[in-house]
Amino acid sequence: MRPRVVVTKDIGKEPLARLAKHAEVVLLPPGWTAVELIHHLQTSEALLCNVTDTIDKALLRACPGLRMISNYGVGFNHIDIACAREQQIIVTNTPGVLTEATADLTWALLLDVSRRVSEGDRLVREGKWAGWEPLFMLGREVSGKCLGIIGMGRIGQAVAQRAKGFRMPVIYHSRRRLPEEREKELGAQYVDLEQCLSEADYVSIHCPYTPETHHLIGAAELERMKPTAFLVNTARGPIVDETALIKALKAGRIAGAALDVYEDEPYVPMELRQLEQVVLAPHLGSATEETRLAMADMAVNHLIAYFQGETPPNVVC
C-alpha cells in the first residue's frame, strides 16, 4: 500500500506532483478544522505542515500512526517536539533557504519605519500631500547608527552582514556567542541583553521562539531602549509582549516598531493598527517566489527521503 501524506496548505503544483510519485497526497481544502486534520492523519504516515498549524500533544496523541512531520519553514515552535520525540516521530524543518529573504525583509521594514515610507504612502494615497517642505515627514537616519541584534543565528548574521553597507556598528546578544573570527567578519560585538537594548538605535529580533524567549521583550526591556530607537521583529510574535509594546509606543518610550509577526496571528490589535509610527507586514519574511519554491522543494525532499527509507536531513527531533 502506498503511504499517505497529509498536506495542510497548497505549496505549489510541481513540488506536490513530485511528492505524489512517492505517496498518496491528501491536500486539505482551505478552512479545514482540527477534527478533519486528525481524521486524515489517523490513516496517514506523514504530514507536511507550516507555521500556521498547531501540532500539539492532543493531536499527536490522537495519531499514533504518524511517523514523519516535514515542516515547511524554519521555526518549529508550533510543533510539540517533546511529544513528537516520545512518539518517535521524525520532525524536519527548512533552514538556510529562507535566511536571505528574511534578512532582506528585516531591512525593508527597518528602512520603512525609520524613513516613514508606509506612512508617507498612506498620506499620498489619501490625497493629503501638499508638497515638499523642509520640515515635512522627517524620519531618522539609518546609516552610521547602531544596530542591535537579538539572536545571532543564520538570519541574525545575514542581517548583520547587510549592516556593513550602511556603515552601522553592530552589537548583538545571543544564546551562543559567535567565534571571534566570525565576529570580526561581521564587525559585530557581543554584549549582554541590557546593553544591546540600551545602546542600539535599531533593535532587531532573530531568536527562535521557545519558553525561554516568551516575552523576552516586555515593559522593562522596552524601557531600556532609547526613546529614539526602533524595534523590528521578523522572528516570532510572542517574543515581544504586544500589550507592553503598544503601551511603550503610545507613551513615546520608543520611536517606532516594524513588525512582521504577531502574538496571535492573523489577529493584529486595533491599537497597533492605529499607530502611525508602526509598520505592519503580514508575516512575509520568507515570502519570495524563489524562497517559497526552495522551501517547498526542501520539505518535499525530506518526505521523499523518508519514504525511501533514508534519514532525511535537517532533522530537529
Ligand SMILES: O=CC(=O)O
Ligand atoms: O516563519 C516562517 C518560518 O519559520 O519559516
